[in-house]
Amino acid sequence: MDLIQQHTWGWFIAIYLYLGGLGGATLALGILGELRFNKSKWFGIGTSLLGLAILSFGLIWLVFDLLNPLRFLLSFWVKGIAHSWIARGMVIIMGAYIFGLLYAVAAFFKWTTFKKWIGYAAMFCGFGVTTYTGLLLNANVGIPFWHTPALPVLFTVSAFSTGCAIIMWTLAGKNDHDSEHLFHAVEGFDIFLISLELLILFAYFDFARLGNAAVMKSAHLLLNNPLFTIGFIILGLVTPLILEAYASVKENSKGMAAFASLLVLVGGFLLRYLIVWAGVFQYPHGLAG
């Protein structure tokens, strides 16, 4: 057998990819919500710090996946920045921390103009973190299921969908007009994102259907795994899409939307875990044809 599932990266990396995307999206969406919807300063401070806390928790898993976790300090030596997505990611993450914390300080002291510009920089870095998690896997040329431009797009859309879920949870208990308005705006955005995610998945598997043997094997593994078909697609995408679409046209339905968000969060993790799990490569003797 010359096709084999990769066994270097496992669920530690999957957790990191998930929390990295979730943290980055929470940071970006929280700041966007505060700047665009004029929410209270505590909303901006809370969501930006929450995003950074989620990102930090994710980084712990990444560090523990190293051969020697104490060597994580070497990751600041980003000599490979011209071509490595881990080095680039480190810079983007550092940017998210610096601009995210400065944004929280600016929001606290109400430095309006400074807050706005720093907020844009933090949003850019948050967006960058969500995208880089996909680009990280995408750079592996030997695993053709990962080495497709669709993967960073899928991870970015999924990360923003999970970010929406977190923002909806932070707003679910508030009944003031601004919070209700933002909640429903985020809910609508999430419906769009989940629909887009389904479309990307369709394109992804259609590509796999016509792909090489390793791509087909990856797709086959996923489509025959109930965690993917039932766990992710049915419970993590289709069900929350229906629930959120129903909640968006019904009064007093925040509970339903919040439950749908929970499913989105679980689905987001399953997607990362299963994509990492289904990375299939070909042994060199198989390449000889």
Add this chain to the structure above:
Amino acid sequence: MARYGMVMNVKACLGCRACMAACSQWNQTPFWADEFEGKWRTRVTEVEDGKFPEVKRQFFPTICMQCVNPPCHSVCPTGATYINKDGIVLIDYDLCLGCGYCIEACPYDARYPYEREDLKKDAFYFGEDARHHQVHVDKCTFCVDRLEEGEEPSCVATCVGHARIFGDLDDPKSEAAQLVNSGQAKPLGEYMGAQPKVYYIK
């Protein structure tokens, strides 16, 4: 400055695996690990070729392909993976973060982790001569230390069937360059764009 490469003549490989033994002794690679983990700098895999009744058994030697455009080098965040003046892809163990990104990125499955348990075993088997003192990702170096002494890589020196032909691909007189230039020897997985410098005659 040379451009070292290797030609693997699959037809000439006996499957004795003396190359694996020689490499693991010279480079102290984890021969003690389970076979599944595949912690070898060079491997000889037994493969079936053809369909019944025209089936033959072949031994397929693999090694780091010492690519011109190595994906492992491309993804390395700290610059631990570098290419020396002779085009050999090497690892600076002091800079290796141990993230495993290069293991994933290598399309030829040529890298593996040298873990803490391996360091202990290395010290146990080789004592004061142990060459690995920190965890790192490991791979074939074309025995760069032997090349500096004017010797061939250990796998080539030990090959009984002349299945491994090593040489400077820029030297038209070398057997390896002649096999490559004649078109007899071809690289694996060219479509991936890594431009390997290990060629195969099947």
